[in-house]
Amino acid sequence: MRHFSTSIRVYYEDTDVGGIVYHANYLKFMERARTEWLRSIGCEQPQLLAQNIAFAVVSADIQFKKPARFNDELIVSCQLMKIGHASLQFEQKITLKQNNNHLLSQASIKVACVNLDTMSPRTFPPNLLEDLTCDI
Amino acid sequence: MRHFSTSIRVYYEDTDVGGIVYHANYLKFMERARTEWLRSIGCEQPQLLAQNIAFAVVSADIQFKKPARFNDELIVSCQLMKIGHASLQFEQKITLKQNNNHLLSQASIKVACVNLDTMSPRTFPPNLLEDLTCDI
Amino acid sequence: MRHFSTSIRVYYEDTDVGGIVYHANYLKFMERARTEWLRSIGCEQPQLLAQNIAFAVVSADIQFKKPARFNDELIVSCQLMKIGHASLQFEQKITLKQNNNHLLSQASIKVACVNLDTMSPRTFPPNLLEDLTCDI
Amino acid sequence: MRHFSTSIRVYYEDTDVGGIVYHANYLKFMERARTEWLRSIGCEQPQLLAQNIAFAVVSADIQFKKPARFNDELIVSCQLMKIGHASLQFEQKITLKQNNNHLLSQASIKVACVNLDTMSPRTFPPNLLEDLTCDI
Numbered sequence: 001m002r003h004f005s006t007s008i009r010v011y012y013e014d015t016d017v018g019g020i021v022y023h024a025n026y027l028k029f030m031e032r033a034r035t036e037w038l039r040s041i042g043c044e045q046p047q048l049l050a051q052n053i054a055f056a057v058v059s060a061d062i063q064f065k066k067p068a069r070f071n072d073e074l075i076v077s078c079q080l081m082k083i084g085h086a087s088l089q090f091e092q093k094i095t096l097k098q099n100n101n102h103l104l105s106q107a108s109i110k111v112a113c114v115n116l117d118t119m120s121p122r123t124f125p126p127n128l129l130e131d132l133t134c135d136i
Numbered sequence: 137m138r139h140f141s142t143s144i145r146v147y148y149e150d151t152d153v154g155g156i157v158y159h160a161n162y163l164k165f166m167e168r169a170r171t172e173w174l175r176s177i178g179c180e181q182p183q184l185l186a187q188n189i190a191f192a193v194v195s196a197d198i199q200f201k202k203p204a205r206f207n208d209e210l211i212v213s214c215q216l217m218k219i220g221h222a223s224l225q226f227e228q229k230i231t232l233k234q235n236n237n238h239l240l241s242q243a244s245i246k247v248a249c250v251n252l253d254t255m256s257p258r259t260f261p262p263n264l265l266e267d268l269t270c271d272i
Numbered sequence: 273m274r275h276f277s278t279s280i281r282v283y284y285e286d287t288d289v290g291g292i293v294y295h296a297n298y299l300k301f302m303e304r305a306r307t308e309w310l311r312s313i314g315c316e317q318p319q320l321l322a323q324n325i326a327f328a329v330v331s332a333d334i335q336f337k338k339p340a341r342f343n344d345e346l347i348v349s350c351q352l353m354k355i356g357h358a359s360l361q362f363e364q365k366i367t368l369k370q371n372n373n374h375l376l377s378q379a380s381i382k383v384a385c386v387n388l389d390t391m392s393p394r395t396f397p398p399n400l401l402e403d404l405t406c407d408i
Numbered sequence: 409m410r411h412f413s414t415s416i417r418v419y420y421e422d423t424d425v426g427g428i429v430y431h432a433n434y435l436k437f438m439e440r441a442r443t444e445w446l447r448s449i450g451c452e453q454p455q456l457l458a459q460n461i462a463f464a465v466v467s468a469d470i471q472f473k474k475p476a477r478f479n480d481e482l483i484v485s486c487q488l489m490k491i492g493h494a495s496l497q498f499e500q501k502i503t504l505k506q507n508n509n510h511l512l513s514q515a516s517i518k519v520a521c522v523n524l525d526t527m528s529p530r531t532f533p534p535n536l537l538e539d540l541t542c543d544i
Contacts, residue, residue: 056336289478
């Protein structure tokens with residue numbers, strides 16, 4: 001199981017009147033990390049979309065432990081834990097770069113491979129499955 | 137020229153660390169008002185999308201005069217000023233309901249009718265043009 | 273335990289290239305419903321913020337069952353399940369108004385009462401606790 | 409006048425059902441570029457916020473020429489054109505990296521230096537003014 005992470009800067013747009021990152025935006029950051037992880041194993045999603053294939057989030061179980069703040073540099077990790085018939089299970093963490101990778105948030109996220117037209121689950125394209133299997 | 141306006145509540149998601157509504161979100165509010173205005177003249181956009189027709193914003197000239205804040209109730213107006221060959225010109229205002237409609241923001245926004253596939257301009261469907269003409 | 277729900281329209285801003293509502297935005301919709309529920313029991317959050325008190329989401333366990341689409345009218349419910357020392361536990365559902373309230377998403381969400389300066393948990397203000405207790 | 413630009417990747421969160429980047433998000437991208445430009449001249453905004461100073465967008469005149477799409481890598485430029493008493497005038501462009509920097513959007517954006525409490529304009533802190541003057 002390969003460790004993958006990407007760096008994300010917190011901008012004004014990500015914050016709220018409480019002075020911290022708006023909670024729903026952590027899910028955006030985690031999705032950016034999954035996108036970069038897919039790219040790192042050679043999968044560019046527009047090529048999937050052109051074949052009418054997309055990834056859809058099925059469930060997310062997320063804990064918000066400490067707040068991220070404006071201008072923070074975050075490290076967002078992404079680990080593929082399990083490859084199902086038509087789904088992927090990830091563990092993801094968001095840590096604070098400038099503070100010894102202090103844990104801010106963690107989540108278990110399940111993503112399905114779907115037909116874009118119908119949004120119904122479908123098996124992974126063979127090439128993609130091979131790349132995924134190498135990574136777990 | 138008919139006056140149209142809709143009411144929008146400011147939620148946590150709309151604010152930023154400065155304690156006010158994040159500036160880009162005013163464009164979202166104005167687009168919600170244009171959507172409701174279209175609905176008010178009988179145009180439901182999913183029916184257009186099914187015909188491969190969409191509206192795309194071409195330009196926006198917006199002034200941010202006073203900040204909106206968390207929990208404010210805003211009145212967002214939408215006036216069709218001009219119908220072009222493949223475009224619509226709007227004047228829009230955002231005012232504060234609880235303070236005598238104090239002006240917060242105003243904008244001139246130009247929207248094009250486009251083919252969704254190519255994003256190139258196209259004439260309005262006849263039915264829509266008729267409804268638009270009745271409204272100006 | 274009182275049943276509370278509010279109606280939310282899906283706009284362009286809420287959708288993504290997959291043609292459906294972007295998953296993180298369901299958390300925004302659920303937070304709007306909690307805000308309206310708080311208002312319905314007499315609690316306006318700016319008054320809390322002025323006392324340096326805020327609500328912060330601690331955890332969210334959310335299932336995305338069916339996609340919401342552009343222009344859908346959603347019913348977002350909010351039920352207070354448990355009042356903790358410094359936290360509230362909610363069950364929330366998003367259903368599709370135009371289709372017999374077909375279930376799209378459901379979530380268990382835990383929210384903490386915090387000091388805004390320190391983001392550390394604190395007990396509820398007595399007035400608010402009374403209003404909350406009446407509602408469960 | 410120094411040329412500054414930063415690279416931004418388009419993620420799912422930035423797109424809409426039309427298959428392109430949602431128009432209001434271009435303003436977010438431009439604000440990210442201004443933040444990175446400020447950082448490049450030695451100004452970290454949290455230090456300003458701690459002194460009760462913030463930047464607020466006063467006006468934006470933006471043209472959307474060509475759509476950005478999911479997964480595009482964008483170059484967002486930021487040029488300081490004029491330093492006013494309490495304001496900065498910028499010209500900003502968004503171009504497509506993979507296509508010879510094809511122009512997608514351009515904007516004139518005016519930003520005011522404000523007291524965060526009152527949102528009223530104020531002069532720049534002397535240190536910041538010096539750094540700004542070096543850059544124009």
